[in-house]
Amino acid sequence: MTTPIRENTASESPRAELELATRDALGALRHVAACLARRSHELLGLSCLPGPAGQGRLLVAVADDGRLERLLAELRALPEVCGAQLSRAAGAALVPAAPVAA
Amino acid sequence: MxxxxxxxxxxxxxxxxxxxxxxxxxxxxxxxxxxxxxxxxxxxxxxxxxxxxxxxxxxxxxxxxxxxxxxxxxxxxxxxxxxxxxxxxxxxxxxxxxxxxxxxxxxxxxxxxxxxxxxxxxxxxxxxxxxxxxxxxxxxxxxxxxxxxxxxxxxxxxxxxxxxxxxxxxxTSWPAPRLGSGPAESPGTPGPADLAFAASLLARCERPVLYCGGGARGAGAEIAVLAELLDAPVVTTLMGLGLLPPGHPRLAGMIGMHGAPAANHLLTRCDMLVAVGARFDDRATGDAKRFCPGASVIHIDIDPSEHGKNRAAHVPLAGDAVRTLGALIPLVPARARPAWTAIRASLGLAHPYALPGLDDPKSPYGVLAAAAEILGPEAVVATDVGQNQMRAAQAWPCHAPGKFLTSGGLGTMGFGLPAAIGAALADPSQPVACVTGDGGLLMNVQELATLAELGLPVKILLMDNGVLGLVRQQQALFVGGRYTASTFAARPDFVALAASFGIAAIDLEPCRDARAALAAVLAAPGPALARIPVDPDAHVYPMVPPGAANHEMILEKRHDHAHS
Known part of the structure; x- marks a missing residue:
């Protein structure tokens, strides 16, 4: 059994939404922007929503080019981020939802 | 309060x-x-x-x-x-x-x-x-x-x-720290299903190799046990040097751009690669698409964002190397693999590599071998970046993790001297060798003043060739021998320079008994510098050309421009 060489291939869904619960919204925003910019992820939309006691929520719409799992792993490692999930639901929109678990 | x-x-x-x-x-x-x-x-x-x-x-x-x-x-x-x-x-x-x-x-x-x-x-x-x-x-x-x-x-x-x-x-009080939410910050042990799948692949494989990087630091004992169970060789990256001591029967050497030929060839033949705390860096893998082309991959890394970054893995295992290997080892059946052992032996015979000048303390490899022998297995060595670094990686017998300090990922010239000072600060009772070149030393030469002030036993082994050696080597091999901006027209008198900082210094070039002079430098208290003149056209081999596969190494005298 040989390992397939990784190729970045787009999934069927052309876009996906990342939902991040943040401890420090401004810090998280800057780090998320840096993570996206460094590897030229295509940013389709971004929304920052206030939460209780300084917490907040970032909704990030990005093109799904097959690299999002690693992006998610990177974002989960940020101390500014206390929860992260990825949604590939077709037609998903940047609408507020219940915050992800902290 | x-x-x-x-x-x-x-x-x-x-x-x-x-x-x-x-x-x-x-x-x-x-x-x-x-x-x-x-x-x-x-x-x-x-x-x-x-x-x-x-x-x-x-x-x-x-x-x-x-x-x-x-x-x-x-x-x-x-x-x-x-x-x-x-x-x-x-x-x-x-x-x-x-x-x-x-x-x-x-x-x-x-x-x-x-x-x-x-x-x-x-x-x-x-x-x-x-x-x-x-x-x-x-x-x-x-x-x-x-x-x-x-x-x-x-x-x-x-x-x-x-x-x-x-x-x-x-x-009032020190609060408990909050860490990131991901498993990279609070790693557990991989799940039993993943471990069982990994063990089943290991049981079936015929030609396994353990490929270990800096993240395997601390897991040397577990690596050795797994290698015994699998009857497998262990190769390391630059950052994994010292994981197993020199002469360990399972150690097959360093892989990568200037790695051991037999180790690089092993990788092309393996059918199972167990990566432990290694991130498939391009300097280690060469052309990633031709790195271990026929192998299944089990990738143990504490940082899950490393999984699938450069190489897809059949079994990505997120966790601390010691704990993950500790959980995996009981599931792996011991089995001799005589056919693989025979292949390894034949590769060793087919691709021998002896470092030139090891017995000449005035040569770049020889001075490293002599210094390492004089200082003993407990010595710490800090390298700079370039030919001096690669020669040290090839020649310095590294006996434990944390003994070979080098700028592996960023490759920062100027690293060697201050890193050696730091190592000596951490343990002033042991001499620290600083292997550096004239280019790298000049990039943080001001720290000679810090060193003189501290009086720490940092022993600078200066490979003085008057060029940016690895740049010149690449220009010789890949840029038609056009040495643009890699030669220093002005050559400092490094012995006088060190002396001006109050640091004892010696030029080994005129010494009749260079080994004895070197031994005296290394034994004297406090800092010292020994200059070793190096031929600017002395290349570091083997060398995998950038973008080539690891088995496509250039060996000495095998390239059109190698000695032009």
């Missing part, structure tokens, strides 16, 4: 975390912090450039495995620190970098010596934080030390405005 200031709180935090020495340079924006630290047992080492301070702290951290601290003032001070921070991130070295910042009221006004430290360090630090209130500092400092060493270690930058350093507040 105690009334204190931000600066005193930070100084107390250093003591609390066992910081015996910090390296840095004071300036207007961090004077309160220096003043507070001076009133604690923590020793302040005055570097001569902030990059030197960063690498001194790195030297301490790489030897001890614990977070160490460097300090810089605002603006140019912290700008000078950036390379050392990025270097620590690339090699997963735990640092806490304390930056002074202009007072809060001046932030954002383009004040004197103001830069956006937070913004500058986002892509190069593991974590960065701006202290907006002194009362936040207990949490910030606890988190800084916890994050620096947790999961995959790395540098944490704490930016502290001057007025936050002087601000008073009521200190």
């Amino acid at each position: 105690t009334r204190t200031t931000g600066a005193r709180l930070i100084a107390d935090s250093l003591v609390r975390h066992g910081i015996k020495a910090v390296a840095g340079i004071p300036g207007g924006a961090n004077l309160p912090l220096f003043d507070a630290i001076s009133q604690t047992p923590t020793r302040i080492v005055l570097a001569r450039h902030e990059q030197g301070a960063g690498f001194i702290a790195q030297g301490m951290a790489r030897v001890t495995g614990q977070a160490q601290v460097c300090l810089a003032t605002s603006g140019p001070g912290v700008m000078n620190l950036l390379t050392a921070i990025a270097d620590a991130k690339a090699d997963s070295v735990p640092l806490v970098c304390l930056a002074g910042q202009v007072p809060r009221a001046l932030m954002g006004t383009d004040a004197f010596q103001e830069v956006d430290v937070y913004g500058l360090t986002i892509p190069i630090a593991k974590h960065n934080v701006l202290a907006r209130r002194a009362a936040d500092l207990p949490r910030i400092m606890e988190e800084a030390f916890a994050i620096a060493v947790s999961g995959r270690p790395g540098p944490v930058v704490v930016d502290v405005p001057r007025d936050v350093q002087t601000e008073e507040f009521d200190f």
